[in-house]
Amino acid sequence: MKDLRVAVVGAGPAGMYAADILTKEHPTVRVDLIERLPAPFGLVRYGVAPDHPRIKEIIKALHRVLGHERIRFIGNVSYGVDVKLDDLRRHYDAVIFATGAISDRALDIPGVDLPGNHGAADFVSWYAGHPDVPREWPLEAKSVAVIGAGNVALDVARMLAKPADEQLTTEIADNVYQGLKLNQATDIHVFARRGPAQIKFTPMELRELSHSPSVDVIVHPEGFEIDEASQAAITASKSTRLVVDTLLKHLDAEPTGAPHRIHIHLCQAPVEVLGADRVEGLRTERTQLQGDGNAKGTGEYVDTPVQAVYRAVGYLSSHLPGLPFDHQAGVITNDRGRILDLDGVPLEGMYVTGWIKRGPVGLIGHTKSDAAETIASLLADLDTLPGPEETDPDAILNHLTANGAVVVDAEAWSRLDAHEIALGAAQNRARIKVVPREDMLRAATRTP
Known part of the structure; x- marks a missing residue:
């Protein structure tokens, strides 16, 4: 298999399962998880009631995905604002959209x-x-x-x-x-x-x-x-x-x-x-x-x-700039995860998974099988992917910072995570969640 660089837009369960499956199926792929919030985990963090600790056990498995050496977290970056579709095409072999439904x-x-x-x-x-x-x-x-x-x-x-x-x-x-x-x-x-x-x-x-x-x-x-x-x-x-x-x-x-x-x-x-x-x-x-x-x-x-x-x-999912969208069904038009244009033709190197692919139905098990289908389609298309113009993996980070984005990487997220855990420990609780974005960024970007 040729070397592969893939962007996954959305670091909730759907995006993270897609990244996890892809790294297991392709020995040299490198995946960037691009997330608009400073914290990962999507609806597991922001769609589950606080008194559901058993459901939040899923986060432990997702933490392991983030720790993979070929997966990179790029948080606090909003698609359509900080990074455009053309930017992603220029920096990656393929893009998987996993923005969910909020x-x-x-x-x-x-x-x-x-x-x-x-x-x-x-x-x-x-x-x-x-x-x-x-x-x-x-x-x-x-x-x-x-x-x-x-x-x-x-x-x-x-x-x-x-x-x-x-x-x-x-x-x-x-x-x-x-x-x-x-x-x-x-x-x-x-x-x-x-x-x-x-x-x-x-x-x-x-x-x-x-x-x-x-x-x-x-x-x-x-x-x-x-x-x-x-x-x-x-x-x-x-x-x-x-x-x-x-x-x-x-x-x-x-x-x-x-x-x-x-x-x-x-x-x-x-x-x-x-x-x-x-x-x-x-x-x-x-x-x-x-x-x-x-x-x-x-x-x-x-x-x-x-x-x-x-x-x-x-x-209901939201329409993403530059991509076809079925407003009635609330999904990106696709065939087994391949994004289709208005004529039903697959968009080269563009894929989708999760609720924005199939609608807001199903539990975590459905999300995993759904991601597996999308990854199978991507790998089947491997020989037809055009390859990125930018070959330096750090070029996307340089592009983001040059445009004023404050990027939260895995190390910065770990600082925010530790800060929330410390707040909870002071009250004999597992964690107290930080809410304002500016406070999240302050905790994430502080230096020891």
Whole structure:
């Protein structure tokens, strides 16, 4: 195999798995992980609730990837701002885009633009300490609606219901803790448009709802429908069976009188956010299962008084400059990871992996297999890659610094990492996350 230099744009799990697989499959490849934030790990760092330490165990494996001698981390560099597509073409044999999905998918119902409406992705970025979002979050609502039937909806509900002091064993940033201390929410209503066998909760996420002694989980009997197709799904899938069993336990349980309650409403589809000048309620339509896993409206409506609505109906990728984009599907147009132009012809040396390739679905296992497919396509094209104009591996760093970019390399990230761990150690916690970008850069670039 010829020597190969590849840029991976995005240092979340998708990009890092692609880099890892590529170094294992090609003996002389050198990979640059180009990340717009000063820290790596993407949604594992900025899309996972702070009280999910088991999920964050993934970071240990990703740390090992960063330590590979043929993988270089180039952080705090934004594609389209600090580096352009033509720059990447000039410096690398191939480019893999793995920028993920961080925006909220739209929900097209009346009233969705009223003050008090929030995207779940924005809320997640806030409580996960993302440096590019506001430091404060409005938490005056006593009753809140969460629209969605996936794990993000459960995370949002749990973070709204769980007292802030119970988060002090986690890496929660100080501004997030102070914000949650002011949270007024007592009742969180989660709405799913289908039944218990069709919701997308994972068993672990659902079980974690009831781990706080301050929270009661109440499953409402209306809409708890298990038809023949649902029973088949329960029989075929252990995960579905565990989810339904957990919901049944909550359905049968008596509330303990805890000060906070998470209500789960099944077979209710949102049709309108109510209110004049701001959110005052959510109108839902009762639905009925159709025997094939789908549900349709019954014409019966329910109004639930709430003062805030969180839309957890999916993430959406953003269009990257210079690349074709399917705005409906929210993905870069591709064939097995090869980026296609508007005529369906592969763009030479351009590849994609992760959620921006396939949409925001699947867990970590899907991300690994997805990256493997993209790397297989790249290696199959090896003989047709034109090769970079710039042969010096450090030329890209010189280009970035000449244009004013403050590059965070692996050594600088290690300093920031150690700084956060030291902040946590002072309070008997594993880590306290640094939020402002300027503070991250200060910790990363300081000298001993």
